[in-house]
Amino acid sequence: MTTAQTAVSASTTADRLLDGLASSIADRGYRETTVADVVRQARTSKRTFYEQFASKEACLIELLRRNNADLIASINATVDADADWQAQIRQAVGAYVDHIGARPAITLCWIREAPALGAVARPLHRRVMRDLTDMLVALTSSDGFRRAGLDPIAPSIALILLGGLRELTALFVEDGRDIHGIAEPAVTAATALLGPH
Structure with missing residues (x-):
């Protein structure tokens, strides 16, 4: 097997294991999921997992x-x-809601379970929030915002917007409510924070 084939095989195996974890989280929740559950879903072995x-x-x-x-x-x-x-704003919120709706258990795990992992998950959390903040700054630097005379969002305000959206998302998923119900409050909040002052 060539180096490229080995890399593809490892990537495919990792993908199957990640899908196995995602399926088990959706079925049982992260805390109840074991490595045995993941490998059963992925149809592989614990040795392969490790x-x-x-x-x-x-x-x-x-x-x-x-x-x-x-x-x-x-x-x-x-x-x-x-x-x-x-x-x-509506397009961004729509894409967010569609993504969350496709994998609500994974989103809830990110919001509620990952922080409980402590220091091991902190770099992930900081990176994701930085990447999301950078995305909002870039989106609000677009031609559509410039034409309206609007400045790009400040990173600190973007973080406030994201924090509120995360909590609202978690509440909807935890309560089993239709995730599409967050769309209008999210659009209203984003419009207020991003629009003319």
Whole structure:
């Protein structure tokens, strides 16, 4: 097997394990999930798991890192930088809601479970919040916002907006409510923070 084939095989194995963890989280929740559950879902062995990840926590951190990277990519792909600034807000919120709706248990795990991991998860949390903040700054630097005479959002304000959105998201998922119910409050809050003052 060539080096490239080995890398693809390892990547495919890691992907299956991450999917296995995601499935088990959706079924049982993260705390109740064991490595045995993950490998059963992935149809592989514990030995294979530990060849890819040092621990269940390491597997979770990679799952959450990828999930949040996918969220950012989805929002960036959906928002039309030339559209009116208010339309861009609706597009971004719509992409966020669609992403959360597809994997609510993973989002809830990121918001509620990952902080409980302590120092091991702190770099992930800081990186994700920085990446999301940078995304909001970039989105509000677009032509649609500039045409309206609006300045890009300050990183500290972006962080406040994201923190509120995370908590609202967690409450909706925990209560089993339709995640689409966060869309209008999110649009209203974003419009108030990003719009003319």
